[in-house]
Amino acid sequence: MTDSMIILLAGIFLPLFPMSMVFNAIIEKIKYVWVRAVLFVVWPLCGLLIVFNSNVVIPGWLLPLALATSALYALRMLSLRGVDQWCGFLATSLWSLLWLAVMQDATAVLLNSYALSMSVPLVLLVLLSAGLEQRFGAAYTGLYGGLGRAIPRFAGILVTVVVAAIATPLFPTFFIMLDMVVETVSATPLTAMVLLLIWLLWSWAGARLIQGLIVGRASDVKIADMGNTTTSLFSLALLALIVAGVYLGGVIL
Amino acid sequence: MERLIIVIAVLPLVSALLIQLFAGRIGRDIARVSVAFTTLSFLLSSLLLWWALIGYGPQTLSLGYAGTIVLFDPLSTLLAAIILGISLIVHLYSVRYMAEEAAYGQFFVLLDLMTAALLFMVIAGDLITLVIAWYLVGVLLYFLLGQDTRSQTAYRFAFWTLITYRIGDLPLILAAALLYNAYDTWSLATIFAEIMADPYAHEVMGLPLTEVVAALIGFAAFARSAQFLLHTWLPYTMDGPTPVSALMHAGIVNAGGFLINRFAPVFIHSGGVLNWIFVVGLITAVFGSLLMLTQNDIKKALGYSTMGQMGFMIMECGIGAFSLAIYHMFAHGVFKGTMFLSAGSVINNARQDDGIPKDELYTFAVEKQPNKARQPWLLMAAITLAVPLVILVFAHLLVAENYYQKQGAIVLLFFGWVTGAQLIFATYRMRSQNVWRLVGLSVLSLVVVVLGYVFISHAFDLFLYPDPAFRAQLYSAATIDLLPFEVLVVITTLIIVSGWVVTYYMEQSDYSRRQRTKRLWLNFYALISREFYISDIYTRLARTLLAISGRLNVWLRWL
Incomplete structure (x- = not known):
């Protein structure tokens, strides 16, 4: 297989526009939540597997394409209302940045941990999205709102998961982004600035998602909140993410 | 003994954790836990300030993980005591003020986390801790301002705050990355020592590193301290709870002055950056004061008053009077905090008694009886x-x-x-x-x-x-x-x-001459009353970006 073919194939899993559309099309079609969750974990790992097993030489033009893909999806996230779609777009925006780490000659172990750290909050969000569908019939922002008062426990977990997904300290993605900025700022300051702009767009999109779901008056219809066990499991997962973040930060910075 | 500075920053975190874990069991008494921890932390910080005053330190203390360092120095001890003093007052005030709120426990968790973030920000001895704390202050403020999840308005303006603060995070992260690349350490003390030894050893894009870093730090400070063009969030964030407004105006918004002081060794070798900081501060002070005078909404007037004061604070940094900015920060914090926290009592008293003294001073100042x-x-x-x-x-x-x-x-x-x-x-x-x-x-x-x-x-x-x-x-x-x-x-x-x-x-001059300039003044007043259209321009820009985002999604079939 030629290098271009390998990059084309890897570009589906470590998203490069327009191959990035494949993942989002598949996510839209899959209705089973657990399959969707597994896909969020496996997809970037497949991309990394292809890259590491092929010894392909990464061409220079790939860096701007990866950045452009990430920026494009970050920008497109601003106008999304579907929570699953939001997860898919954020995943695309995050995973395309893995190309930067690949080009910086990061080890396979480190890159796999990057990919997992990026995916885990999204998996949690996919599960929460299923919870919303179960309660309201759909997981859309601005459709019902008021979750902050109606189901406060669910809302608290949802907000924290979104915050984790958009690279907020002390979650792993924050340290990954910081590392990428540190690695690029001296050699290619423009890349570092684009990375920061993408990061800013994630924050904006995250705030819009939170506001579309949490804010507003609660409906009069009684909705079941998250159970104790589920809340504890989600809390433990988030705590584990923070611990992983602090550990990863210590390793890479 | 100096290690107590770590304890004072960790205590609010412990308090937040305890409240989160036991809120269901101890009910409204959680506020007492929060107040007790803050009081203890404040007492310890006062003790540390006293030690600093009698000459202990400065010292860098390693936390023993990933190069995390905290500073025990005059700036960190003084600001820790100020932050905890203001935070304690806000805590005490909130115990009853927030009693009717559904998310009472959550409020105290956020308040404790905010106190901890502010403390870590001022005691940070390495760039990573500083960046993390700086970033988290913005995120926590967003949730504190949006405490009432029923209010769309509160969240709308909390978002303005968040996005401005995030814009301000970016230059700080860039500055941290540049410094790390140049000096191969995150430790502020080591970086400053190397800068003092050889200020112009490194360059970025042909410019001295110190100048670039100083400019980036200045920009981060501008966003945090609501300087002109990055100020629009401040006068509008009044829908949050009063204690949050007090904490924000008395403490958080002053962080720009702190940041410039923390990087003082960089600013010494920053070329003309301090002059630009002076100019921005001056413009902010003038515009803030001007807009304050023309508001008919008392809350917005207070917001613009803070903006003007922040302009003065930054201006003081710009003329090299760094410590004066810290004093200004402290004085303004106490003054503005008092104003916000006493607002409820003033309104309550005014309902019973207008409190207007019918004396000579009143008739002169308010009724303006001419002599x-x-x-x-x-x-x-x-x-x-x-x-x-x-x-x-x-x-x-x-x-x-x-x-x-x-x-x-x-x-x-x-x-x-x-x-x-x-x-x-x-x-x-x-x-x-x-x-x-x-x-x-x-x-x-x-x-x-x-x-x-x-x-x-x-x-x-x-x-x-x-x-x-x-x-x-x-x-x-x-x-x-x-x-x-x-x-x-x-x-x-x-x-x-x-x-x-x-x-x-x-x-x-006579009446007819005044009439001629009346139209000019009216136009000027219209411009001020629309706040120079700055918020309108930003809103238009944001809507345009959202429209582009939507259009792209349609073109690409949402894939």
Whole structure:
């Protein structure tokens, strides 16, 4: 297989526009939540597997394409209302940045941990999205709102998961982004600035998602909140993410 | 003993954790847990401040993981005590004020987390801890301002705050990354030591690293401290709970001044960056004050008042008076915090009694009953110009005789003179029945303010920057060439004096002449009342970006 073919194939899993559309099309079609969750974990790992097993030489033009893909999806996230779609777009925006780490000659172990750290909050969000569908019939922002008062426990977990997904300290993605900025700022300051702009767009999109779901008056219809066990499991997962973040930060910075 | 500084920052975190874990079991008593931890933390911080005052430190303390370092130095101990003092008052106030809130426990968790983030920010001895704390303050403030999840308005303006703070995070992250790449360490103390040893050892895109970093730090400070063009969030974030407004206006918004002080060794070698900081601060002070005067909404007026004060604070940094900015931060924090927290009582009292004293001062100041005979204009003009100048010169001579060799001191003197003169000038224009009494009161208040300001700021100077050579370097870094400086002083004086003359002329002129300028004033007022259309422009830009995002999604079939 030629290098271009390998990059084309890897570009589906470590998203490069327009191959990035494949993942989002598949996510839209899959209705089973657990399959969707597994896909969020496996997809970037497949991309990394292809890259590491092929010894392909990464061409220079790939860096701007990866950045452009990430920026494009970050920008497109601003106008999304579907929570699953939001997860898919954020995943695309995050995973395309893995190309930067690949080009910086990061080890396979480190890159796999990057990919997992990026995916885990999204998996949690996919599960929460299923919870919303179960309660309201759909997981859309601005459709019902008021979750902050109606189901406060669910809302608290949802907000924290979104915050984790958009690279907020002390979650792993924050340290990954910081590392990428540190690695690029001296050699290619423009890349570092684009990375920061993408990061800013994630924050904006995250705030819009939170506001579309949490804010507003609660409906009069009684909705079941998250159970104790589920809340504890989600809390433990988030705590584990923070611990992983602090550990990863210590390793890479 | 110095390790206690770590304990004071960790205590609010422990409190937040306990509340989160036991909120269901102990109900409303969770507030007591929060208050107890904050009180303990405040007492410890006071003890640490005392140690710093009697000469312990400065010291860097390693936390033993990933190069995490905290600083025990005058700046960190002083600001930790201030933050905890204000936080304790806000905690005590919130116990009853927030009692009706559904998310009572969550509020105290967020308040404790915010206190911890602010403490880690001021004691951070490495760039990563500083960046993390700086970033988290913005995120936590977003949720504190949006405490009432029913209010769309509260969240809308909380979002404005978040996005401005995130914009401000970016230059700080860039600065941290540049410094790390250049010096291969995250430790602030090591970086500063290397900069002091060889300030121009590194370059970025052909520019000295120190200048680039100073500019980036300045920009981060501008966003945090609501400087002009990054200020629009501040006057609108009044839908959050009152204790949050108090904490925000008294503490969080001042962080820009702290950041510039923390990076003081960089600013010494920053070329003309301090001059630009001065200009931005000046513009912010003028616009903030101007917009404050024209608001008919008291809350927005308070917001713009804070903006003006932040402008002064940044301006003080821009003239090299770094410690004065810290004093300003402290004084403004106490003053504005008191205003916010007493607002409820004032409204309550006003409902029962308007509290208007029917005395001479009231009739003069509010009802403006004119005096038939006025004092000679020339006499009043002479007093107006001479009295503040004498007070300021006298006050500064008491502190240091060589004060006038520093441009920063001259700028401050000039500012004090103009303000004092303006006060007496306004007194004359108000046509009191007893002008001499009012002039006396004005002079007295000016003496108190100036002496207090000069002596206390001098004390802050000695405490925060005990090395006289370093202090001199700070002032020197803010200095511009003598000729442009003198030209600027003359031009500014001419503008101010001509403003006074025009005002006097307008007072004396007849009605028809005033009519001619009325339209001009109305247009100017319309511009101010729309706040120079800055928020409108930002809203339009944001909507355009959202429209582009939506259009792209349609074109790409949402894939």
